[in-house]
Amino acid sequence: MSDSTKTEAHDAVxxxxxxxxxxxxxxxxxxxxxxxxxxxxVADEQMSSLAMAILQRGMTxxxxxxxxxxxxxxxxxxxxxxLGMPTADKHSTGGVGDKITLPLAPLVAVYGVAVPQLxxxxxxxxxxxxxxxxxxxxxxxxxxxxxxxDQLRDVGAxxxxxxxGLAPADKKLYALRDVTGTVEAIPLIASxxxxxxxxxxxxxxxxxxxxxxxxxxxxxxxxxxxxDTMVKLGTDAGVKTSAxxxxxxxxxxxxxxxxxxxxxxxEVLAGGGPADVVELTVALAREMLAGAGVTxxxxxxxxxxxxxxxxxxxxxxxxGGDADAPMPEAPHQHQVLAERDGVVSRxxxxxxxxxxxxxxxxxxxxxxxxxxxxxxxxHRTVGDTVxxxxxxxxxxxxxxxxxxxxxxAIAEACxxxxxxxxxxxxxxxxxxxxxxxxxxxxxxx
Ligand code: URA
Numbered sequence: 001m002s003d004s005t006k007t008e009a010h011d012a013v014x015x016x017x018x019x020x021x022x023x024x025x026x027x028x029x030x031x032x033x034x035x036x037x038x039x040x041x042v043a044d045e046q047m048s049s050l051a052m053a054i055l056q057r058g059m060t061x062x063x064x065x066x067x068x069x070x071x072x073x074x075x076x077x078x079x080x081x082x083l084g085m086p087t088a089d090k091h092s093t094g095g096v097g098d099k100i101t102l103p104l105a106p107l108v109a110v111y112g113v114a115v116p117q118l119x120x121x122x123x124x125x126x127x128x129x130x131x132x133x134x135x136x137x138x139x140x141x142x143x144x145x146x147x148x149x150d151q152l153r154d155v156g157a158x159x160x161x162x163x164x165g166l167a168p169a170d171k172k173l174y175a176l177r178d179v180t181g182t183v184e185a186i187p188l189i190a191s192x193x194x195x196x197x198x199x200x201x202x203x204x205x206x207x208x209x210x211x212x213x214x215x216x217x218x219x220x221x222x223x224x225x226x227x228d229t230m231v232k233l234g235t236d237a238g239v240k241t242s243a244x245x246x247x248x249x250x251x252x253x254x255x256x257x258x259x260x261x262x263x264x265x266x267e268v269l270a271g272g273g274p275a276d277v278v279e280l281t282v283a284l285a286r287e288m289l290a291g292a293g294v295t296x297x298x299x300x301x302x303x304x305x306x307x308x309x310x311x312x313x314x315x316x317x318x319x320g321g322d323a324d325a326p327m328p329e330a331p332h333q334h335q336v337l338a339e340r341d342g343v344v345s346r347x348x349x350x351x352x353x354x355x356x357x358x359x360x361x362x363x364x365x366x367x368x369x370x371x372x373x374x375x376x377x378x379h380r381t382v383g384d385t386v387x388x389x390x391x392x393x394x395x396x397x398x399x400x401x402x403x404x405x406x407x408x409a410i411a412e413a414c415x416x417x418x419x420x421x422x423x424x425x426x427x428x429x430x431x432x433x434x435x436x437x438x439x440x441x442x443x444x445x
Pocket of ligand 1: 093174183188189190192193
């Protein structure tokens with residue numbers, strides 16, 4: 001609660017007016033407003049007004065950097081320097097079927113680079129890494145900083161929940177943005193993500209910025225601007241930061257939904273799995289390793305020869321999980337069939353993501369329960385040929401009553417045109433569309 005006897009250095013209304021009128025916030029104004037909001041002196045309605053002014057007026061690079069550091073300063077900073085090994089982390093801006101963290105963290109650990117992967121839960125149509133891993137019986141997301149350090153030393157990889165001590169200002173501000181239509185401001189997204197990643201203390205950070213219908217950033221220009229802003233923020237803070245802009249117009253892989261995605265990740269760790277998931281996992285691993293100075297290896301090999309699988313099993317078991325447990329199967333399943341012969345030319349990420357969410361794989365509000373077995377499996381993706389009557393998708397749910405709403409999401413996607421389109425040919429699909437600040441993979445033209 002606020003200390004009413006304390007004289008505040010600034011006035012929230014003056015700060016709001018400065019930004020509302022297109023001005024540049026001073027360093028003391030930024031430091032104060034973030035700190036005062038965290039202390040409860042700046043009210044939610046004042047912060048939401050400021051967030052709206054930032055969304056409309058933007059921020060200079062200097063303002064974004066100061067805002068990010070002010071948020072970091074509201075909490076603790078982790079320090080992995082005592083580990084004696086390089087650290088690398090990956091952050092995805094979120095997508096449909098994006099299970100890459102699961103095979104990626106153990107894969108990178110194989111090469112002696114520690115991966116402290118602090119992850120989140122899904123909200124809306126994009127899935128959360130912790131929700132996926134919680135489909136594994138016994139697996140625990142919460143860890144103390146000491147447990148995390150021990151596991152990094154013993155296993156080399158940790159995927160766990162970010163503690164409440166990292167950038168608490170962001171936690172409060174993100175929840176407010178979520179309900180005030182101010183999530184989509186690039187300065188606020190960049191500072192939100194980077195405050196947590198810089199506070200986490202990783203030496204190398206690779207950003208997977210998603211582009212397309214299933215992503216925050218629907219077009220490549222906005223994704224590029226977000227990526228560029230985050231790469232500069234990280235680099236200026238001493239974190240070796242790079243970004244890949246990757247396709248999220250089509251779901252990644254053939255599984256959407258928590259347990260279904262764990263099964264697919266294990267297939268990738270066993271040397272199989274869908275080509276797009278393998279390609280992106282290897283591209284991100286290569287980039288993380290290159291940032292940590294490991295350049296003379298081919299991460300694809302450790303997927304083939306069982307080393308990544310061994311690291312996965314150790315990582316899951318260290319957090320109480322049963323790596324051999326089969327994933328649950330949904331009691332209600334429904335197939336969506338091809339309406340004509342041809343080639344799948346569209347499988348919309350947003351439509352399929354919303355379907356999986358409605359079937360029970362995601363939550364509408366923080367704290368809602370989710371279903372481990374709910375989701376969508378893809379039998380034919382973009383570029384695959386199909387004959388009339390063959391299955392394109394299977395929808396899975398534990399609650400029969402959810403099935404019609406899941407089917408509606410498929411039928412009503414893309415402004416009523418439907419999530420699935422079958423034509424005579426399909427557009428070429430590029431998974432890695434562009435790279436920024438990278439050391440390992442050249443720009444894909
Ligand atoms: N993820 C975050 O952590 N913050 C945002 O603002 C958007 C995505």
